[in-house]
Amino acid sequence: MTSQESMIERPEVSPPEPWAFPQAQRSQLANGLAVVSYDVPGQYVISVCLAVPMPLEREPRDREGIATIMARTLDEGTALHTAEEFAELLERKGIALGAGVNDAGLIVNLDVSKRHLSEALDLLSQAVREPAFPANEVSRHVKSRLAEIDQERAVPGQRAAIEFIATYFDPDERASRPTGGTKATVSAITPQDLVAFHAVNVVPAGATVVVAGDLGDLDVVSQIRAALGSWSGTAAEVVEPPEARRAADAARVVFLDRPGSVQTEFYIGCPGPDHSVEGGWAPFQVLGFVVGGSPNARVDSVLREDKGFTYGIRSGFRPRRRGGMFLTSGSVRADSTVEALGLLLDILDKAREGFTAQETKAGVDFIGRTAPGRYATADTVAEEAAGLSLEGLTTEFTTANLLALAEVDPEILAAAYGRYVDGQWTVVIVGDASLYAGGVRGLDRGEVTVIPA
Secondary structure (H helix, E strand, O other): OOHHHHHHOOOOOOOOOOOOOOOOEEEEOOOOOEEEEEOOOOOOEEHHHHHEEEEEEHHHHHHOOHHHHHHHHHOOEEEEOOHHHHHHHHHHOOEEEEEEEEOOOOEEEEEHHHHHHHHHHHHHHHHHHEEEEHHHHHHHHHHHHEEEHHHHHHHHHHHHHHHHHHHHHHOOOOHOOOOOOOOEEEEEEOOOHHHHHHHOOOOOOOOEEEEEEOOOOOHHHHHHHHHHHHOOOOOOHHHHOOOOOOOOOOOOOEEOOOOOOEEEOOOEEEOOOOOOOOOOOOHHHHHHHHHHHOOOHHHHHHHHHHHOOOOOEEEEEEOOOOEEEEEEEEEEEEHHHHHHHHHHHHHHHHHOOOOHHHHHHHHHHHHHHHHHHOOOOOHHHHHHHHHHHHHOOOOOHHHHHHHHHOOOOHHHHHHHHHOOOOOOEEEEEEEEEEEEEEHHHHHHOOOOOEEEE
């Protein structure tokens, strides 16, 4: 470098401005369907998300999982087309159509090139309004779901998650049982059950359709009205259920015995907030990153970097429609089971003592500065808007939380964490109980129950 070059002052680089969602255009059809659109220039694959409020509590107790089977069979034939014909129509226009359910409702996703949007919306309309639920396709999806249930019990992480909700929630709560149902309830589902459930629950009133992408020269509302404007039906009166109750004996340890396991799976949790938490959601996003959301977070800095017990354990606050949880999960070397669990619970407990300015800034910067990347595509914009609509929120909520990050400091983090994390942990372990259950009992972290995996 020459002396002249060394004298040139480097320009100051200003910190990036807070990112905000594209401006939404909102309207409502006469049938009660809300229409929300986001113009994202340059995104020529248009993403459409239809969100229909449908709390899982509406499922008949002896048919739990019916919402999942319904979602999977919406595109397996309609009043106008067989399953094969419908699949061919989707393929011919390069249309990706899928659906799924969560605790709050049904979301149908559609991705299509801009020039084929009208054809895609017509097929979406057929799938949502007039699904045929043919017996052979329903039987196929029921069998597939039953096979999945067996697989879920065979995979340690999924097995731990299933046992966690069964332990954490009161057994009378729908949340204590798998979203996709059990073998007994899924195997009982018939095409007639699906027809009846669909007719009552998949209706336009209260639903929201979100369209995102390069919408220049498109009249989105007119296209939605042409496809879905004649859709009719009013949902049953929505009685918003209260937050799912925690089990009276939730604060305990359940050890699922898996003889010979070379790894041990942990699933640990306690209560957390939902998105409507007083004081805002922003601190909880940061807390997830600081405690267990990155390789440099508190959990991995000890269990992975210092001890070499794990490839990674993650923590975070997980909101539900009402209420939520703070969850930590991951696997460790089997021979480290007892020490790793003790260290992990100590880390989670000691976080109540507070957070440093450095780690707070790291969390704030990560959440804020990665937002443009997280929401860079039309599908992520549409999915965020559709998911929030099931909670009665809009993407203004997301923008407001990104702005609120500027106010998050160590004191706010400590108050938010301490408000929910009280050390009353529900702990599920999947591993070799014959070798490690005694050591876990020695940690004195609550009653330890050993059951077969």
